[in-house]
Amino acid sequence: GAVVSQHxxxxxxxxxxxxxxxxxxxxxxxxxxFWYRQFPKKSLMLMATSNEGSKATYEQGVEKDKFLxxxxxxxxxxxxxxxxxxxxxxxxxxxARDWTSxxxxxxxxxxxxxxxxx
Amino acid sequence: QKEVxxxxxxxxxxxxxxxxxxxxxxxxxxxxxxWYRQYSRKGPELLMYTYSSGNKEDGRFTAQVDKSSKYIxxxxxxxxxxxxxTYLCAMTAVRGSNxxxxxxxxxxxxxxx
Numbered sequence: 001g002a003v004v005s006q007h008x009x010x011x012x013x014x015x016x017x018x019x020x021x022x023x024x025x026x027x028x029x030x031x032x033x034f035w036y037r038q039f040p041k042k043s044l045m046l047m048a049t050s051n052e053g054s055k056a057t058y059e060q061g062v063e064k065d066k067f068l069x070x071x072x073x074x075x076x077x078x079x080x081x082x083x084x085x086x087x088x089x090x091x092x093x094x095x096a097r098d099w100t101s102x103x104x105x106x107x108x109x110x111x112x113x114x115x116x117x118x
Numbered sequence: 119q120k121e122v123x124x125x126x127x128x129x130x131x132x133x134x135x136x137x138x139x140x141x142x143x144x145x146x147x148x149x150x151x152x153w154y155r156q157y158s159r160k161g162p163e164l165l166m167y168t169y170s171s172g173n174k175e176d177g178r179f180t181a182q183v184d185k186s187s188k189y190i191x192x193x194x195x196x197x198x199x200x201x202x203x204t205y206l207c208a209m210t211a212v213r214g215s216n217x218x219x220x221x222x223x224x225x226x227x228x229x230x231x
Contacts, residue, residue, distance in 0.1 A: 004161075032216060041126070043206060043221045044162070057214065093161050097217075107219060109154075109161035 002028045004096050006110035021079045021113045023094030029074035030096035038091040050077050084117040124222030137194040141207035141222045148209035153192045156204045197229045
């Protein structure tokens with residue numbers, strides 16, 4: 001099956017610093033990648049949809065200047081949390097859609113990145 | 119009102135029991151219905167997906183969709199402790215130019231040995 005990796009798996013940073021999270025589709029090309037945020041014991045909250053070569057589409061309430069998304073190639077998308085604060089601490093998960101897959105538009109998920117801002 | 123409702127549990131059952139997990143939804147435009155399993159601190163993995171009303175079986179798992187009632191279920195037979203995880207239902211909807219997954223809250227399932 002299709003594999004999506006995320007790096008790093010865990011990161012701890014100081015308040016005010018920026019953190020970059022990478023999402024890679026390893027064995028398929030992903031025209032669309034999604035970034036989610038998940039709080040403890042809560043479901044996934046879609047932050048933004050990223051299409052290769054174009055600007056990301058952010059969900060309502062998500063600050064685009066704080067959560068910078070770049071989808072420079074068909075296998076890589078990055079999420080940069082700028083000037084991170086403790087309230088940004090969360091589990092960030094990316095997913096990728098294989099454009100050659102069936103009509104149900106399955107998303108393949110990465111293992112997630114645990115961000116802790118001190 | 120949320121578009122997808124799912125009881126967060128936890129649901130605790132003894133090993134070997136049949137587990138029933140459910141979601142209800144309000145948007146009749148949803149097209150595909152998925153069940154994901156998520157272990158603690160891991161990304162979700164797709165278990166099953168269905169499109170039409172009826173049942174779909176895969177090993178110990180059966181997904182059921184009733185579009186007239188806007189109700190979907192996941193049944194797990196002969197449950198094992200390794201099935202302990204959070205189960206999320208998700209449905210696809212067209213938003214703008216993309217398909218998005220609309221998620222339930224997830225039900226935490228605990229299988230007791």
